[in-house]
Amino acid sequence: MAKKAAAKKAKGPPAKLAITQVRSGIGRPKPHRLTLRALGFTHHQQTLIHNDNPAIRGMIEQVKHLVSVRPVEE
Structure with missing residues (x-):
């Protein structure tokens, strides 16, 4: 158990995601x-x-049908 906890804490900088809105929110709930x-x-x-x-x-x-997601390499 100690090895798993240490492995989780020893991560590098947080991963980033590029999220692009590909469909409009007009007419959506x-x-x-x-x-x-x-x-x-x-x-x-727009991409964020x-x-x-x-x-x-x-x-x-929740909005996976309106956005596109891809990982960003730093």
Whole structure:
């Protein structure tokens, strides 16, 4: 168990995700529009860089039909 805990703590800098809004939020349910806003999107075809963490992954899962996600190598 100690090795697993040490391996989790010994990570490098957090991974990044490039998230692009590929479909409009117009006509979508309000929770989807609010999730796009919470991610920081202000217009269509915008690309944002976010840290890869469970909170961001959860938001992406909610609007996965409106966004495109790819990892960013630093």
